[in-house]
Amino acid sequence: xxxxxxxxxxxxxxxxxxxxxxxxxxxxxxxxxxxxxxxxxxxxxxxxxxxxxxxxxxxxxxxxxxxxxxxxxxxxxxxxxxxxxxxxxxxxxxxxxxxxxxxxxxxxxxxxxxxxxxxxxxxxxxxxxxxxxxxxxxxxxxxxxxxxxxxxxxxxxxxxxxxxxxxxxxxxxxxxxxxxxxxxxxxxxxxxxxxxxxxxxxxxxxxxxxxxxxxxxxxxxxxxxxxxxxxxxxxxxxxxxxxxxxxxxxxxxxxxxxxxxxxxxxxxx
Ligand code: UDP
Ligand code: MG
Numbered sequence: 001x002x003x004x005x006x007x008x009x010x011x012x013x014x015x016x017x018x019x020x021x022x023x024x025x026x027x028x029x030x031x032x033x034x035x036x037x038x039x040x041x042x043x044x045x046x047x048x049x050x051x052x053x054x055x056x057x058x059x060x061x062x063x064x065x066x067x068x069x070x071x072x073x074x075x076x077x078x079x080x081x082x083x084x085x086x087x088x089x090x091x092x093x094x095x096x097x098x099x100x101x102x103x104x105x106x107x108x109x110x111x112x113x114x115x116x117x118x119x120x121x122x123x124x125x126x127x128x129x130x131x132x133x134x135x136x137x138x139x140x141x142x143x144x145x146x147x148x149x150x151x152x153x154x155x156x157x158x159x160x161x162x163x164x165x166x167x168x169x170x171x172x173x174x175x176x177x178x179x180x181x182x183x184x185x186x187x188x189x190x191x192x193x194x195x196x197x198x199x200x201x202x203x204x205x206x207x208x209x210x211x212x213x214x215x216x217x218x219x220x221x222x223x224x225x226x227x228x229x230x231x232x233x234x235x236x237x238x239x240x241x242x243x244x245x246x247x248x249x250x251x252x253x254x255x256x257x258x259x260x261x262x263x264x265x266x267x268x269x
Contacts, residue, residue: 003084
């Protein structure tokens with residue numbers, strides 16, 4: 001069986017098409033399936049639409065979170081409840097085309113890959129800040145991270161497939177501030193990728209605020225690299241050293257050359 005996990009926050013405008021396209025793509029694989037929709041505290045009609053879809057087809061399932069927790073926690077909750085032999089993660093705004101699912105499944109079922117990443121060949125994003133942010137983040141992340149090399153998530157978000165073996169390991173990770181693409185890469189196993197062109201979201205505004213995306217980028221960087229910590233340490237040492245040297249210079253000038261810069265300045269230093 002295949003599970004598709006989708007985080008949903010105020011996506012009523014996208015849900016009907018999302019469900020239609022995702023179930024069609026799943027039917028095309030010839031496998032049994034479930035779609036696990038995680039309602040992350042939506043304030044619009046999302047939960048109602050999901051309930052109706054469940055009544056019409058019980059393979060569509062709803063996990064209703066008690067409040068808005070955010071993208072990564074919502075996915076985590078969904079993966080914990082997914083029952084499939086493979087679990088596919090997908091965003092609910094149709095930026096990740098469900099039509100790619102059969103190719104992810106083939107790579108897993110026929111070629112034996114345990115993780116299949118959907119890698120972006122190109123991307124369209126909402127707004128200049130986001131576009132520039134993504135452009136900067138991925139090369140930087142690749143540069144600083146201590147993640148294992150190999151078929152790596154150069155340009156991969158959450159979109160992709162994990163085998164049950166990988167999912168069971170994923171579910172045992174204790175991290176709270178998660179950067180799921182990094183964790184998935186860190187887990188190892190046989191990782192492969194298929195490429196696609198990423199569109200802008202189908203309807204509505206992005207639900208992840210820019211602030212949240214920045215926090216997410218920081219989580220990614222800090223979780224998978226000691227470099228930010230090292231930079232902080234050496235900056236601290238550097239500032240302290242400059243301070244000591246300056247103090248010594250002024251003390252020497254005051255004591256031996258009787259040359260106070262400004263009266264009282266040496267004492268202050
Ligand atoms: N989402 C969520 N909780 C949030 C924010 C977003 O579950 O607090 C969902 C959202 O409904 C969408 C997916 O996560 O299905 C990706 O969100 P979005 O498109 O806003 O983020 P971006 O594409 O900018 O990363
Ligand atoms: Mg999006």
